[in-house]
Amino acid sequence: MARMPGATWRPVPNFRKDGQTEVRGLVVHIMDGSLAGTDSWFRNPVSEASSHWGTGRTGQLYQWVDTKDRAWAQGNGNASWLSSENEGRGGQALTEAQIDRNAEIFAWVHQTYDNVPLRRATGPNDRGLGWHGMGGKAWGNHPDCPGTKIVAQLDEIVKRAAAIVGKKPAPGGGTPSTGTGATTPARYQVTINGLKYGYGATGAHITKLGQALVKKGFGKHYKSGPGPEWSDADTRNYADYQKSLGHTGKAADGVPGEASLKKLLGSLPAQAPATPRYEPFPGAAFFSPGRRSPIIAAMGRRLVAVGCSAYAVGPGDHWTNADRASYRRWQQKLRYSGTAADGIPGKKSWDALKVPKQL
Ligand SMILES: [Zn+2]
Structure with missing residues (x-):
């Protein structure tokens, strides 16, 4: 069993048990989406996707899959490489906090496994710090994952990892290639x-x-x-x-x-006739610890207005236990019970609350 200290353990069902046959290094990816969205996607067996770690742009660090088990991140590279997914849109660079988190992961991989040198890997048969695109078609053909800006940051990750373990980066590594036939998908x-x-x-x-x-x-x-x-x-x-x-x-x-x-x-969607006056349901995953949004504050004001306040202070724009307790009162007012009254908004109760549009 290998779980990295300091990473938040959030196990997902998408992996092959005891499927990691060796560890040649760590492969860096871009989510092309949010940490919360990826977290729920990896819990969906239909997606058949996962990675060992995930980082958020403000520095969150999740571990989704134990490193003895095989995550599903890079096709034929899954059995020999560990993986880190990073919050962000295609084409974006990693934030400073994400560079640090990846350096911490890579340092831990170097210390936990034999023969993972502190350098950038040049391809699937090499060892060290790799990136998804280097695997070409055999790794699912993702030449633009994680993108040229992040590939250019790999040396910095190696440098910081070396500093963490108190060593110098290993020689070699070569010039990063963005993989075979690198193409950026259409962006218009x-x-x-x-x-x-x-x-x-x-x-x-x-x-x-x-x-x-x-x-x-x-x-x-x-x-x-x-x-x-x-x-x-x-x-x-x-x-x-x-x-x-x-x-x-x-x-x-x-x-x-x-x-x-x-x-x-089946038919062409059309623009809504008028701008909706109420906030559309942002999805249950939106209401997670650390979420900050004017929508949360607007929701809180509505909860107070309908007599469901459990706030000692506020409401504010951070999702808190008081928001959840207040929302539970609202659900109970709608005669919901059991898990339907867990304080996490669902679409029906949200629409019934009529939270004024914030943007
Ligand atoms: Zn990828």
């Missing part, structure tokens, strides 16, 4: 029926489209459940779907066209 937007699609487009229609892709079996690029912001993973999954329709070239670049979209969803 289109407007269909008044709604935007493509990299960076945001809205409930994006979440629904992602869910429809997963349902049809085109969800393998998600490392975070489908969310409201269009990511590279959405583009890659949509491209797979387009290819399944026989499209090629630009017609299969992962940015929707009207015909494929209509076919996927």
Whole structure:
């Protein structure tokens, strides 16, 4: 059993027991999504995805899979390499805190396993600190994971890991290549029926489209459940779907066209006639310890207004136990009981609360 001290142990069901046949080093990834979204995605057996560790942009460190077990992060590289997923959007660099967390992980891997040198690895048959794209097609063909900005940070991770264990980085490592046939997925937007699609487009229609892709079996690029912001993973999954329709070239670049979209969803979503006056349900995972948002404060004010306050101070914009206790009162007021009155908002009770729109 090997769990890293200092990492928050959050076991997920997605792994192969005792499947780590050797440890050549650590492979760095980008989530192309949020830590909370990835945390719940790895708990979903349908995703068939996981990694040993995960970092948040503000420095959270999770361990999801024991290092004796095989996580499902990089195809044929899973049996020989440990993995770290990092919160962020495709193309972003790691934050300072994430560089530190990865250095701590890599230092621990170096000290825990024999023959993991303190240097960047050059490919699947090398050892040290690697990245997903270096494995090419055999590792699932993710040339842009974690992206050139993060690949350029690997030497800094090695340097900090060496400082942690009080050694010098090992020689070698070579020049980082971004992998074979590195291509950035299409990053432009289109407007269909008044709604935007493509990299960076945001809205409930994006979440629904992602869910429809997963349902049809085109969800393998998600490392975070489908969310409201269009990511590279959405583009890659949509491209797979387009290819399944026989499209090629630009017609299969992962940015929707009207015909494929209509076919996927049954009909074309349209813009809501008026801006909704109330906050849409942000999903249960939104209400997690450490969450900070004006939506939380607005929810708290509504709970006070409907006579469900359990606040000693506040409400404020941090999700707290008092928020949860207040929300439980609201659920009880709606005659919910048992786990339906656990203080974590669900869609029905949330919509009934009518939290004024904040943005
Ligand atoms: Zn990856």
